[in-house]
Amino acid sequence: MDLAAWTQWAGASDYDVARFVLQRGVAAIACLAFLSALAQFPALVGEHGLLPVPRFMERPYARRLPVVWRWWRYTDRRLRMLAGGGAVVSFAVVLGLPQRAPWWVPMVCFLVLWLAYLSISDVGQTFWAFGWESLLVEALFTVAFLGADDVAPPIVVVFALRWLVFRLEFGAGMIKMRGDRSWRDLTALYYHHETQPMPNPVSRTAHLLPRRVHRLETLGSHFVQLVVPFFLFAPQPVASVAAALVLLTQLWLVVSGNFAWLNWITLVLTFAAVDDRSVGAVLPWLEPAVTAGPTATPVSFVAVTVVVGGLLAWLSWPAARNLVSRRQLMNASFNRWHLANAYGAFGSVTQQRDEVIVEGTLAEAPAEEDWQPYEFRGKPGDPRRRPGQFAPYHLRLDWLMWFLPLGADDRWFRVFVVRLLEADRPTLRLLGHDPFGGERPRWVRARMFRYRFATRAERRATGLYWIRQERYLLLAPVELGRRPRG
Structure with a gap:
């Protein structure tokens, strides 16, 4: 039996556009995150920062973290080398250079980025204690196994990324319903646009919309976060329609607020549910490009992705339990590698x-x-x-x-x-x-x-x-x- 033919089941050959967006999009956000660390890390938590890393690394907890600073003593110069190198590798992925090599080359690049950013965010203390830090870390690890341009995207990884979006969206919806009463009585957005951490140029306009619009806005948010995520696992084109609804709500959040890269990386990850036919239906001029993707699925590649899929499924048990727990945790990691995390945002809304x-x-x-x-x-x-x-x-x-x-x-x-x-x-x-x-x-x-x-x-x-x-x-x-x- 031809093993290559037998393993074709593992390849999602109609997700080439999704892989293009996922790899380059996550890499672009990683590049921005590394550049942000270059600009801000030394002043905030560097050797002479507000919360110095060398002092933090003296704690017993810090010594158990899987960070390079356990073996490579922290200095601001070494941080700049790590962040600068991460930015260069990320930019290379954005250009698509590693993707032209064998399937394991982009995998190695993304795993290096994963460990590098994990080493930065784990010691950033309160300045790096945001949910989207763990989200970027987990995304870098998972996207690492999407392969190169000459192999079909593995279906196991495509569904692992949909599971990530599900936890992100459904977790956010559940924390709202369990948290602030204003989400349940549909009044949360009377305040949110005004009191969000960092308003943007459109926030005031959004805040001044009629209250009935805010109630519809809140109701729409509940529908997209509590109902739509289940359809990300449905057959096509249902999954693509569900993804489109998530994309639309995330675009509104991009337009109306400054939530760092949270909404941007959610937009990117949601493409895991969009197949090439749906892209061709919306953008017909891309039809030739999206119907001529690779079909090869090497046995070694299948073996790696199956193992990774099993690992992520095993690690996901605490996060799955958390989604149905009355004491749901928001933006929590259940392992020191920041994989299969719990997510959520704005479980309560500040009214002033x-x-x-x-x-x-x-x-x-x-x-x-x-x-x-x-x-x-x-x-x-x-x-x-x-x-x-x-x-x-x-x-x-x-x-x-x-x-x-x-x-x-x-x-x-x-x-x-x-x-x-x-x-x-x-x-x-x-x-x-x-x-x-x-x-x-x-x-x-x-x-x-x-x-x-x-x-x-x-x-x-x-x-x-x-x-x-x-x-x-x-x-x-x-x-x-x-x-x-x-």
Whole structure:
């Protein structure tokens, strides 16, 4: 018997476009994540960062992590080498260079990226403690086994990626239904567009939509997250239709918010349920390209993918139980390799927006008018400034500033204030504007404000995007090496 013919069952020869999107899309997001680490990691958690990695690696927990820093002592220079190398390999995959080689070459490239990014995210502490970090890690591992251009995409991996999207979407839907009552009574989106961590240029317009639209928006979200994911496993073209619904909702989230690469990688992964015929039906000019894919399925490739599929199925048991658990965990990893994770987002919705405004002054005995605000790149500050678009790039310091009023651990913030008093250049480069042009301020303080979007009438009358009201002094004025004033 011809073993190659016998193993053709393992090849999904009508998913060549899906593989093209999955490999290059995940690699593009990985490239962005590595570049983000190059720009932000040293200042946030580097040798002289707000939460230094060398200190973190002294903990017993850190010594059990599967990261390169256990054998290769951490330095900022080595981090830049790791992140820079990851960006180069990722970009090569985006160009399709490894895919022209034998099937194991792209596999090795993606596994290297998986281990490299795992080593970065595992020691990033609170600045890398986001669900989409584990999502990227898991995606890099799973996409590694899609093969090269001259072999058919393995059906086992295609379904493993659909299972990943199912956990992502259904988990998010269930955490909403089990969490905040506003999701159940369809009022969550009365607040969400205004109070989300980092609004974008469209967020205010979305917030000002009629409330009946917000209720329909919430109902549609529940349908797509709680019902549609089951149809990702249906025969075609049903699976492609289900994927299209997920794609549409993710595109709306891309348009209306700044959720780093969460929605972008979800868009990419959802293509695992889109076959070539469906692509050809929507984009007829691609028909010749999508009907001439490879059909070969080497025995060695089948063996590897079957083993990987079995491994992912075995590791998925805790995540599957979590989906039906009354005490569902959100964005949790059940193994140190960050595979088969639990996902979810916004199990509760903040109904009011508080912002920490950090200010400094050069005056020795400052009057109120002497205080000047530090402006961040993305988070709201100046009420006249329209929110910007930064996703899929992740502004980590800005996101942590959103969590600060919610009672999150503020150890990093105390060090951040010291860095401002020192006029530390790496820290200042993370900001949008330093009012002192690199000069050391004499004092730094922080005030808490309540923010809301300006109504259309308020916008016309004042030119403001935000209306804010001071609540209280969060941090009394501090001077370098001294206790707070007052």
